[in-house]
Amino acid sequence: EEGKFTVCSVGAGYVGSLTSIILAAQQPNLKVIVCDVNQDLINSWSDQRYPFYEPELDRQFDIAVNQNKNIKFTTKITDAIQESDAIFICVNTPPKKDLISGLGKESDMKYFDLACQTIASMGDPKKHRILIEKSTFQIQLNILGTVPVGTHKRIHGILSQKLSNPDDCYTIVSMPEFLAEGVAIQNLLFPDRIVVGTPTDKNGMETFEVIKGIYSNFQTKFIHVKTASSELGKLFANAMLAQRISSINSMSQLCETTGASVQDLSKIVGSDKRIGQYFLNASPAFGGSCFEKDLQSLVYILESLGQTDQAMYWSQVLHMNQFQKRRLLDMIISEFPNPSETVLTIFGFAFKKNTSDTRMTPIAYFVNGLIEKGFFVRIHDPQANERGFYLEMEMQGFDIAERFNFQFCGSDYNKAVANSNAIIIGTEWDEYITTNYRNIRDQMNQSRALFFDLRSIVDEEPLKYLGFEKVFKLGN
Ligand code: NAD
Ligand code: UDX
Structure with a gap:
């Protein structure tokens, strides 16, 4: 000892x-x-x-x-x-x-x-x-x-x-x-x-x-x-990773409108050894406690030093991240003419799969936007907990304390999907691929149910067969 x-x-x-x-x-x-x-x-x-x-x-x-x-x-x-x-x-x-x-x-x-x-x-x-x-x-x-x-x-x-x-x-x-x-x-x-x-x-x-x-x-x-290189290298590593995500996300709408598939694009460019296959998954935005914070501080440092053009370059990565959330939220909202009579279920609140961490999760933005529009929003996540949910909404400046049109359901599928008009996959948890959607569809609203897969992890055809009126798969 x-x-x-x-x-x-x-x-x-x-x-x-x-x-x-x-x-x-x-x-x-x-x-x-x-x-x-x-x-x-x-x-x-x-x-x-x-x-x-x-x-x-x-x-x-x-x-x-x-x-x-x-x-x-x-x-x-x-x-x-x-x-x-x-x-x-x-x-x-x-x-x-x-x-x-x-x-x-x-x-x-x-x-x-x-x-x-x-x-x-x-x-x-x-x-x-x-x-x-x-x-x-x-x-x-x-x-x-x-x-x-x-x-x-x-x-x-x-x-x-x-x-x-x-x-x-x-x-x-x-x-x-x-x-x-x-x-x-x-x-x-x-x-x-x-x-x-x-x-x-x-x-x-x-x-x-x-x-x-x-x-x-x-x-x-x-x-x-030397110490300064080590420090700045870390900031640059996170900026580069985030940049890849914004780059693939910037192609998702173009894929949707031209009939291409964003996964195909990832495969095509990712097979180039010079580019590499990782961090090319389109998403509703990157979240987590590091990327946004580190990019913000990189932009801030560059701006403070008068390196304006470089600051503008990296701020576009953040802009694209914000834009993607806005675009997808608007798209979801546009499908439902009567929010106050509509129940929406969000699958996943963690900022990525296999963690209970919700810091800077992009899903908070969707939850807030849908609640504000007057939808009844139910949130499901296999690991994130209710306390973390409330804390994170507050951290991101979303004031839902006075609202009653939402429910955090934790890992309870039955509660989350009952009479719901849509499933929105926000986090790419494996169980959202394998869960029994026939069972889920049966519990949802019988006249109208839609499906929004914001992580492009499920197959559209079987879902359509189960009677989902529309199946949106990001970047497809
Ligand atoms: P965290 O919030 O999970 O943990 C930080 C801990 O430090 C807290 O438990 C807090 O109570 C404790 N603490 C605060 N002040 C203290 C003090 N004076 N004495 C002793 N303990 C104190 O944070 P984290 O995610 O572990 O991140 C830590 C750092 O590492 C951050 O700078 C973060 O940016 C960086 N980082 C995080 C990740 C990640 O994936 N989470 C990855 C790489 C780098
Ligand atoms: C990140 C860095 O990867 C890590 O090296 C650093 O130490 C801390 O920051 P973390 O935030 O824990 O790690 O998770 P990461 O896997 O990088 O995911 C961050 C966000 O990007 C998540 O919201 C994730 O869903 C998203 N993402 C990741 C994508 O949208 N597409 C991808 O292809 C990869």
């Missing part, structure tokens, strides 16, 4: 908990501590109750907790830091709600700053530690708004306020996290690459060697770069 290299994660959310669990499971030689200010969250991890749904988590959790016994969850943050040789900062950096500066495009760094202050207070020149930022990169502009300062400089600034010799206490490293929810365990076990951004001096080289040691059992390639 004593003398084991110890790492701690400050933050036990998606990134902090999952990266720590995988590290503990794969590296029995390490001691891993996960800490958070949220007592409920720590309790649920300690009691072996998962605070969110993530496939394949069970096995890795079991290896770490019961087999290797090298992980613990705690709210004692300073103790955890005290014990550690390396500290991962994995706190949340949500989009800023307060629109005083940055037109709401900045990320809110207050949780991040607070975590750094705690870390600063534990600085000890007698025990040099590695401080690894995993939270998404944010450029901080100075007062004049002209000099961009990466997250590592922000941390250094905070450390300098408390410590006369911050560099003796900490070496700041950037290691962006590339996991995607729903496939996080596979992403973490077999990462495409591990990016390590360090200072370029001798200390930086040595620190890189230590980090390679932390991940010694992982078979992957390391990309060692």
Whole structure:
């Protein structure tokens, strides 16, 4: 036990908990501590109750907790830091709600700053530690708004306020996290690459060697770069991925009007090795806690630096995302002349399949738009919960508190489809492909029922056969 290299994660959310669990499971030689200010969250991890749904988590959790016994969850943050040789900062950096500066495009760094202050207070020149930022990169502009300062400089600034010799206490490293929810365990076990951004001096080289040691059992390639590249690289990676989705989404209506199929298009271009097959699925829009936030901040940074044309380029990716939602919502609304007599069922509220996470889900926009029009809206999702539903609607600024024309049905199909006039697939859950639509159609409105597949996952013909008056399949 004593003398084991110890790492701690400050933050036990998606990134902090999952990266720590995988590290503990794969590296029995390490001691891993996960800490958070949220007592409920720590309790649920300690009691072996998962605070969110993530496939394949069970096995890795079991290896770490019961087999290797090298992980613990705690709210004692300073103790955890005290014990550690390396500290991962994995706190949340949500989009800023307060629109005083940055037109709401900045990320809110207050949780991040607070975590750094705690870390600063534990600085000890007698025990040099590695401080690894995993939270998404944010450029901080100075007062004049002209000099961009990466997250590592922000941390250094905070450390300098408390410590006369911050560099003796900490070496700041950037290691962006590339996991995607729903496939996080596979992403973490077999990462495409591990990016390590360090200072370029001798200390930086040595620190890189230590980090390679932390991940010694992982078979992957390391990309060692200077800190600023690592930070900006992560922002660019998310921007590129989001751009692919907006690109395919921009073709969906053209496919619908010309008789082409957007899946065929994806196959055709995706077979080109230079393009690649992933992230070419048309959708009602991309959601999740990262893409929109990171694009917003990229656009904000570019605008702030006077790089206007580049800012316009990336803002079009966001524009297309917004446009797609509007277009599809209008299309659905146009099918029903009497909203107040119409019941609509939305299948899926999570921002993608295989996660209970609903942060920035595009479906919230549809739910709100349909409720506002006066439809009765029922929402089904196999994993998302009611509390998360209400929180997310509020987060996205949709005020439905005074409305009575909706019902969150959780995983209850019977409740969700009773007397409904339409199914709208919003999330691509596998069970929405395999569920018994004959059964569902029987429970729906007998005179008129439509089907809108906004993820293009089901076949139209069998549905038409079951008596759906119209079957819309995105991009077809
Ligand atoms: P999260 O909201 O799930 O978790 C963050 C946790 O940090 C929360 O539990 C919160 O209580 C805790 N926290 C806040 N302040 C703290 C403090 N001072 N001390 C200790 N704990 C504190 O967020 P997340 O999804 O894990 O994201 C964390 C960071 O990683 C963000 O910057 C995000 O942009 C980035 N990121 C997220 C993903 C993803 O898929 N979710 C992927 C890559 C990168
Ligand atoms: C993303 C990045 O993929 C990950 O590398 C980064 O670390 C965090 O942000 P995440 O948001 O968890 O991960 O999920 P992702 O699979 O990227 O999906 C984001 C959104 O894009 C979802 O709403 C998803 O439905 C949508 N999407 C994805 C599409 O619409 N089409 C696609 O082809 C792929």
